[in-house]
Amino acid sequence: METSDTIIIGAGAAGLMAAYKLSEAGKKVIVLEARNRTGGRIHTISHESFFKHAELGAEFIHGDLPVTLNLLKEANIAYSPAGGEMVRYAKGQFVEDEALIPNWDILLKKLDDLERDVSIDEFLQTHFGGDEFTVIRDGVIKYVSGYDTADPKKASSFALRNEWNNEDDDAQRRIDDGYCSMINYLADKCKGLGNVIYLSSVVNRVDWKHAEVKVTTTAGEVYQAKKVIIAIPLGVLQADKKDKGAVEFHPPIKQQLQAINNMGFGAIIKFLLEFKYAFWESGDTKKLAGKRLTDMAFLISDEKIPTWWTQQPKNSALLTGWLGGPPAEAKKDNTTEELLQQALQSLSNIFKIDVEELKANLIASNIINWTTEPFTRGSYSYDTVASAEARKLLDAGVDDTIFFAGEYLYDGPAMGTVEAALTSGQNVAQKLLNL
Numbered sequence: 001m002e003t004s005d006t007i008i009i010g011a012g013a014a015g016l017m018a019a020y021k022l023s024e025a026g027k028k029v030i031v032l033e034a035r036n037r038t039g040g041r042i043h044t045i046s047h048e049s050f051f052k053h054a055e056l057g058a059e060f061i062h063g064d065l066p067v068t069l070n071l072l073k074e075a076n077i078a079y080s081p082a083g084g085e086m087v088r089y090a091k092g093q094f095v096e097d098e099a100l101i102p103n104w105d106i107l108l109k110k111l112d113d114l115e116r117d118v119s120i121d122e123f124l125q126t127h128f129g130g131d132e133f134t135v136i137r138d139g140v141i142k143y144v145s146g147y148d149t150a151d152p153k154k155a156s157s158f159a160l161r162n163e164w165n166n167e168d169d170d171a172q173r174r175i176d177d178g179y180c181s182m183i184n185y186l187a188d189k190c191k192g193l194g195n196v197i198y199l200s201s202v203v204n205r206v207d208w209k210h211a212e213v214k215v216t217t218t219a220g221e222v223y224q225a226k227k228v229i230i231a232i233p234l235g236v237l238q239a240d241k242k243d244k245g246a247v248e249f250h251p252p253i254k255q256q257l258q259a260i261n262n263m264g265f266g267a268i269i270k271f272l273l274e275f276k277y278a279f280w281e282s283g284d285t286k287k288l289a290g291k292r293l294t295d296m297a298f299l300i301s302d303e304k305i306p307t308w309w310t311q312q313p314k315n316s317a318l319l320t321g322w323l324g325g326p327p328a329e330a331k332k333d334n335t336t337e338e339l340l341q342q343a344l345q346s347l348s349n350i351f352k353i354d355v356e357e358l359k360a361n362l363i364a365s366n367i368i369n370w371t372t373e374p375f376t377r378g379s380y381s382y383d384t385v386a387s388a389e390a391r392k393l394l395d396a397g398v399d400d401t402i403f404f405a406g407e408y409l410y411d412g413p414a415m416g417t418v419e420a421a422l423t424s425g426q427n428v429a430q431k432l433l434n435l
């Protein structure tokens with residue numbers, strides 16, 4: 001049986017950051033990862049002729065995020081601003097100068113005045129319930145579903161207020177060689193410091209008592225350590241114990257599992273469609289949109305697959321589609337072929353191009369439904385009204401032996417992000433080193 005100071009389950013950003021910080025401090029660490037790759041919800045794909053550094057998972061650095069940017073600086077990894085223009089399409093036509101959500105300032109003011117946390121749906125019903133507010137209500141619901149990938153009936157108004165008051169739309173960036181270069185840096189550092197990362201190691205059982213853990217994989221391998229960091233996604237922790245990827249604790253940690261189940265985990269489907277040429281820049285689109293869409297970054301529509309973006313400011317014929325929240329959850333059982341058809345139909349409706357023509361122009365597609373990925377089971381966390389309490393309990397760990405790390409444990413404004421995961425990994429490592 002292999003032994004170490006600490007076992008880390010999950011080699012995503014949180015697990016690898018914790019592994020790096022512990023390795024740096026001279027600790028012996030074993031990382032066990034279910035997939036045959038590191039990175040988790042960071043998954044950059046590259047081919048010779050298409051999908052160069054295309055991101056199936058995380059893609060943007062959403063603002064001046066200190067932990068991410070410091071790590072990239074330390075690793076000497078280049079990143080660039082993601083510029084471009086936001087284009088709107090609604091009710092069958094391109095629309096100019098229409099705010100995504102009208103009266104946003106009034107909405108934020110009402111949120112700032114809120115004294116008791118309630119779901120955003122309840123907040124809207126209470127403060128914007130009348131027919132005259134239908135557009136605001138629909139806009140917020142779509143935004144919470146689409147961007148936060150959350151269920152508005154569960155998402156905390158306080159957490160969204162915190163996020164919206166700290167948004168920095170002007171500072172979106174992409175990593176030039178893809179987010180995986182950051183993951184590779186962390187993994188290489190751990191290995192360089194003498195530690196190991198075992199891939200294709202699906203953990204299904206943790207036996208523990210004070211200062212002693214035995215971790216078992218589905219292949220029957222057993223690893224022993226004084227402590228364990230559980231760095232698997234919230235969606236997997238919430239899974240039924242019979243589900244692939246689920247981990248059983250002996251003795252059970254009922255209070256922690258209850259806290260985990262009180263937190264929110266969203267749903268997402270991401271569509272990568274690479275075309276022979278950027279058809280949205282053509283003269284035909286100019287007739288529809290009133291201008292050539294050569295600077296288009298984001299396209300927000302009311303189609304079935306509503307959100308699309310280009311690789312602006314880079315020249316590229318890759319279009320990325322995004323469907324989040326309850327509408328993505330509802331498509332859990334759709335086949336890839338059905339999803340592709342819906343994506344092309346949405347583009348066909350917007351650009352008035354026949355689906356068959358779009359198909360003929362399509363070089364490659366990769367559609368990933370993260371909700372059906374057994375080792376993720378959703379998109380990223382969102383705060384419910386109960387999340388703050390749950391996080392406090394989980395942050396405390398169990399008997400100085402079981403610790404948790406992951407984006408869902410972060411309580412700053414960049415919730416659900418890579419920054420959140422890295423921060424959590426860094427914090428948990430520090431906690432172990434302080435013991």
Ligand SMILES: Cc1cc2nc3c(=O)[nH]c(=O)nc-3n(C[C@H](O)[C@H](O)[C@H](O)COP(=O)(O)OP(=O)(O)OC[C@H]3O[C@@H](n4cnc5c(N)ncnc54)[C@H](O)[C@@H]3O)c2cc1C
Binds near residue numbers: 061245
């Ligand atoms: C489609 C999509 C787009 C996103 N876009 C952005 C973005 O633009 N910017 C941004 O900042 N964030 C984005 N995010 C969020 C970001 O990717 C995550 O918040 C972050 O990567 C989570 O890191 P983590 O380490 O907490 O979890 P993960 O990356 O999920 O890592 C957990 C690891 O645990 C492993 N695991 C699971 N079960 C087991 C088991 N039983 N045994 C062993 N290992 C197991 C998994 O395989 C995985 O590798 C996006 C997420 C998605 C899904």
